Amino acid sequence: MINRLLIVLTAVAALAGTAAAVEKTPFVIGYLEIEGDPRYAPPRAYAGIDVRPRHRPVDGAALSIRESKIIGRALGLTFSLDRVSADTADGLSREMDRLQDQRGVDFFIVDGASDVLTSLADHAADRDMLLFNISEPDDRLRSDACAANLMHVIPSRAMLADAMAQFLVASRWKNILVLKGEFPADTALAQAFQASAKKYGLKVVDKRDFVLGNDPREREKNNIALLTAGVDYDAVFIADSLGQVGRYVPYQTALPRPVVGSEGLVAGAWNWAWERHGAPQLNQRFERRMGRRMEDRDWAAWAAVKAIVEAVARTGGSDFSQTAAYLKGPDMILDGYKGAAMSFRSWDNQLRQPLLIHTSNAVIERAPLEGFLHSTQYMDTLGYDAPENRCRF
Amino acid sequence: MKGLVTWVLLMLVITPAEAASGLVYVTNEKSSDITVLDSKTFEVLRSFDTCRRPRGVHFSHDRSEFYVGCADDDQIAIYETATGALIGRILNIEEPETFDLSPDGKLLYVSNEEDATVSIVDIEARRVIGDVETGEEPEGVLFTADGKTVYVASEAANMVHVIDTETVEVVADILVDTRPRRFALTLDETELWVSAELAGIVDIIDTASNKIIGDITFLPTGFRKEQVTPVDLLITKDGTTAYVALGRANHVAVVDVASRKIVEYILVGKRPWGLALNADETMLWVANGLSDDITIIDTESLKAIISVPVGKVPYGILIDDQ
Numbered sequence: 001m002i003n004r005l006l007i008v009l010t011a012v013a014a015l016a017g018t019a020a021a022v023e024k025t026p027f028v029i030g031y032l033e034i035e036g037d038p039r040y041a042p043p044r045a046y047a048g049i050d051v052r053p054r055h056r057p058v059d060g061a062a063l064s065i066r067e068s069k070i071i072g073r074a075l076g077l078t079f080s081l082d083r084v085s086a087d088t089a090d091g092l093s094r095e096m097d098r099l100q101d102q103r104g105v106d107f108f109i110v111d112g113a114s115d116v117l118t119s120l121a122d123h124a125a126d127r128d129m130l131l132f133n134i135s136e137p138d139d140r141l142r143s144d145a146c147a148a149n150l151m152h153v154i155p156s157r158a159m160l161a162d163a164m165a166q167f168l169v170a171s172r173w174k175n176i177l178v179l180k181g182e183f184p185a186d187t188a189l190a191q192a193f194q195a196s197a198k199k200y201g202l203k204v205v206d207k208r209d210f211v212l213g214n215d216p217r218e219r220e221k222n223n224i225a226l227l228t229a230g231v232d233y234d235a236v237f238i239a240d241s242l243g244q245v246g247r248y249v250p251y252q253t254a255l256p257r258p259v260v261g262s263e264g265l266v267a268g269a270w271n272w273a274w275e276r277h278g279a280p281q282l283n284q285r286f287e288r289r290m291g292r293r294m295e296d297r298d299w300a301a302w303a304a305v306k307a308i309v310e311a312v313a314r315t316g317g318s319d320f321s322q323t324a325a326y327l328k329g330p331d332m333i334l335d336g337y338k339g340a341a342m343s344f345r346s347w348d349n350q351l352r353q354p355l356l357i358h359t360s361n362a363v364i365e366r367a368p369l370e371g372f373l374h375s376t377q378y379m380d381t382l383g384y385d386a387p388e389n390r391c392r393f
Numbered sequence: 394m395k396g397l398v399t400w401v402l403l404m405l406v407i408t409p410a411e412a413a414s415g416l417v418y419v420t421n422e423k424s425s426d427i428t429v430l431d432s433k434t435f436e437v438l439r440s441f442d443t444c445r446r447p448r449g450v451h452f453s454h455d456r457s458e459f460y461v462g463c464a465d466d467d468q469i470a471i472y473e474t475a476t477g478a479l480i481g482r483i484l485n486i487e488e489p490e491t492f493d494l495s496p497d498g499k500l501l502y503v504s505n506e507e508d509a510t511v512s513i514v515d516i517e518a519r520r521v522i523g524d525v526e527t528g529e530e531p532e533g534v535l536f537t538a539d540g541k542t543v544y545v546a547s548e549a550a551n552m553v554h555v556i557d558t559e560t561v562e563v564v565a566d567i568l569v570d571t572r573p574r575r576f577a578l579t580l581d582e583t584e585l586w587v588s589a590e591l592a593g594i595v596d597i598i599d600t601a602s603n604k605i606i607g608d609i610t611f612l613p614t615g616f617r618k619e620q621v622t623p624v625d626l627l628i629t630k631d632g633t634t635a636y637v638a639l640g641r642a643n644h645v646a647v648v649d650v651a652s653r654k655i656v657e658y659i660l661v662g663k664r665p666w667g668l669a670l671n672a673d674e675t676m677l678w679v680a681n682g683l684s685d686d687i688t689i690i691d692t693e694s695l696k697a698i699i700s701v702p703v704g705k706v707p708y709g710i711l712i713d714d715q
Contacts, residue, residue: 070509070528070550074566278548281506281530288507313551313568333571333592335549339641341571341591341619378617 024078027317029308030099030108031061031083031301032092034116039135052243057134058083059290060298061109064305066289071313079309089119096124106130106320107308109301114138114145121147128320130327132307134300139192142348142384146391151328152350153307154300155269157192159383163267163355163367164237164260165196166381170369173234173258178207179227179249185241193237193261205233212245229254237261264359267367270299271358276366277339299336303351307334338366340379348391352379413456413672414475418711419680419687420447420461421704427461428703429477432671432714435689435701441477444470449491450709453516454498459711460516462489462503469503469514474713483519486512491533491575491709495558496540502556504531504545511545511554513561523561528552533575537582537600546573546587553587555603565603569596574624579650580632588637593621595637597653611637613644613658624666629674634692636677638665645679647695657695661688667708672715680707 033056040054061081068079082103084095089112099105108124109132110117117133118141124131131150133141137157141150168176176197180190190207197204213222228236228249236253238261240246246263258264272283272293282302286294294302311317311327326332328349334342338354345352357365368374368381380386416438417430425447428440444463447470452459458480461470469489471481487510492503500522501514510524511531528550535544536558543556546569553573555565570589573596577586584606585598597607611621622640628650629635635648641664647657662681665688669678677690681700687707688700 067529067549070526070547070552070554070566071568074552074568278530281549284507285529310551335551335572335591339622341593378619 024072024076026103027072027077027079027312028082028099028103028105029061029065029079029305030096030105031058031081031111032095032108032120033058033083033085033111034089034092034113035085035087037111037113039113051247055292055295055298057111057295057297057301059286059292060134060294060301060303061305063286063289063298064302064309067285068305068309071309075313075317077312077317079305079312081305089116089123092116092120093123096120096129097127100127100129106324108132109134109304111135111297111301114141117141117150118145118147121150124149130320130324132304134304135297139188139384142350143390146348146393148349148393150349151304151307151344152348153304154297155353155355156350156383157188158195159350159355160267161189161192161196162199162382163357164193164265165200165202166367166369166372167265167267167357167365168202168235168260169200170365170371174201175203175205175233176235176237177228177231177233177257178204178237178239179210180207180239181241181245182209182211183241186239189239189241189262190237193239206231210240210245224249224252225254228252228257233257235260238263265357265364266359267355267357269296269353269355270294271356271363273358273361274338274356274363277337279337282337303334303336303342306336307332307351310334342379345380345384345386347386347389348384350383352377352382354379355382413715414713416474416477416713417669417678418450418459418472418477418713419703419707420450420709421685421706422446422448422682422708423705425463425465426704427472427477428707430687430701430703432676432712435699437701437703440704444468444482448708449489449503450711451492451494451501452711452713454494456713456715460492460494460501461709462486462492464488464490464506469501481519483514483516483521486514486521490531493534493536493543495536496538502534502536502543502545504534506530506532509547511543511556525554525556525561525563527554527563528566532573533587535576535578535585537578544576544585544587546576548572548574548590551589553585553598567598567603567605569598569605570594570608575626577626577628577635579628580630586626586628586635588623588626590622590624590640593618593623595623595626595635595648607653609637609648609653609655611639611642611646611655611658613639613642613646613660616642616644622664625668627668627670627677629670636668636670638668638679640664640666643681645677645690659690659695659697661690661697662686662700667710669710669712671712678710678712680710682706682708 086092133152240262250259332343355367419428445465449462469483487505488507490506503512513523515522528547530548533546545554553567570592572591595609599606621642626637637646644658662684664683667680679688
């Protein structure tokens with residue numbers, strides 16, 4: 001408590017602009033991750049072929065901290081990241097308390113799956129803490145399992161599916177064959193897409209399961225040509241969260257049709273090939289510092305830190321409730337290098353944002369696509385809009 | 394004798410006008426070339442290749458040369474205004490975007506988008522002689538008339554930095570609205586106008602206190618707030634009128650400076666950014682980045698006269714008619 005009071009006082013002194021020589025006050029943001037998080041585990045890849053990158057998105061947060069230096073100069077603050085890990089959500093809860101008590105940390109970026117996020121949000125419920133989800137697209141976190149203190153920077157599955165549905169409608173590819181893998185995440189993806197298809201008037205002509213393997217008794221489930229035969233469609237939507245099967249689908253379909261979803265044309269939060277709205281600068285900065293390309297989760301971690309810095313810059317940052325209220329509120333403008341002023345939806349804490357529909361090396365479209373209208377905010381055509389909201393804080 | 398003096402004076406007045414080539418140069422960021430147009434007929438005369446990703450352009454002090462910043466080649470190329478001939482290069486400037494010339498014509502302050510610095514370039518020596526740390530992605534650069542102060546906008550940090558050119562130090566950081574891009578100073582330089590692209594407004598800063606004292610919100614009919622993304626802005630020589638390019642709202646706003654009221658919205662091409670006025674300010678040239686053309690506006694009737702296709706993603710415009 002004394003610690004926190006001190007910080008508040010010095011921040012006020014610095015803001016009052018006593019002198020350029022005022023010592024800078026630290027502003028620490030927590031960064032939490034699970035040790036051995038299965039989402040980053042080595043792939044079940046044959047012959048060591050790694051088809052999905054599994055980089056920890058902390059690099060995005062670190063870049064954002066770097067970018068905050070000059071804003072800090074003006075505010076008399078030094079932003080920094082305290083990265084901690086634990087092997088369970090309970091362990092992370094204890095780390096959160098420790099960070100708050102010892103370093104005055106109120107804002108936490110969490111790289112965790114649904115269960116971790118839910119558990120941490122529960123733990124933080126009666127404390128002055130705000131959490132940021134940067135890697136979990138689970139739709140339940142934005143509906144029945146939502147939490148008032150959990151902000152979602154990464155887009156939800158519903159948003160990604162809506163973006164793809166808009167693209168398919170705009171392309172007049174209205175009859176869709178859905179292929180689905182065996183994992184719960186695949187089912188969730190397929191469900192999200194079917195909901196979007198209904199919302200935008202696409203027709204799912206059939207939904208078929210695939211399995212990875214060569215069992216002759218499951219030939220029709222592991223042979224792409226057979227799996228895609230016997231019905232007509234304009235495009236194939238593949239729900240393959242691991243990316244092990246999807247990569248064999250393009251060019252092997254029974255009919256010459258485009259493949260979208262987890263493979264081929266993909267909707268995402270970010271892409272290294274996006275060349276508008278200042279994106280090349282961000283991508284080049286990231287690549288130069290981190291030696292790799294910026295991915296969706298990196299972008300979300302970067303944007304989460306940027307949102308916190310922005311709210312602190314606008315409010316002074318010394319009062320948690322005030323800063324959190326600004327961050328969640330209608331005056332918040334987050335510049336995510338996607339050409340739109342982003343802010344958090346009041347009904348489910350999801351960051352409203354444009355999404356990028358891309359191939360392996362080009363961004364084909366930015367959603368919401370032109371022509372998809374909304375009575376107040378075009379970006380709210382993606383994902384759960386207020387009228388269909390099921391989140392109750 | 395008196396006749397001779399009159400003749401000399403007359404020559405002084407006339408010569409610059411005669412020296413003007415009547416050419417308009419447009420930098421095309423994506424096709425890495427410059428389109429040359431006739432300032433009177435609006436015809437495209439030719440185009441020529443430049444260094445890669447040419448963006449900011451500026452005349453030299455006597456207008457006999459002009460400078461082009463090439464972001465992807467880390468250099469500023471120098472061209473002869475009368476002919477468009479390449480006559481020099483200033484190398485090793487990290488990703489130059491926009492820049493401004495000191496009033497004495499000796500220095501360029503160049504924003505280095507990738508480096509979060511502003512480089513100071515000695516034009517005669519053809520090299521960088523210093524730099525100043527800014528926020529990420531510095532963009533607009535503007536000198537005051539006395540050359541003592543330079544303003545730099547930092548896009549990513551939402552800040553305007555005030556640089557004292559004597560000490561070459563930042564003397565103030567002003568927090569402004571989201572994604573500040575370009576500047577204009579009012580005639581008496583008491584107000585600095587800065588476009589905030591993502592906030593969709595122009596912030597007005599009092600140059601004495603370095604505080605925001607007002608803003609102007611734009612909203613052409615049929616557009617939403619989030620589609621209004623102002624970038625370039627100009628104030629006329631008499632200080633009465635401002636023009637603001639509204640980006641994705643595909644319009645240029647005409648603003649009465651004194652009352653800060655919007656007089657008119659003029660429909661142009663897609664995503665207008667760059668603006669330039671001709672010498673007598675009867676024509677406003679607008680670079681439309683996403684429709685790859687230039688729109689020319691008659692400032693009397695406030696109507697677009699013509700749009701002319703140029704290269705890919707036109708960025709900056711220079712008009713040599715004075």
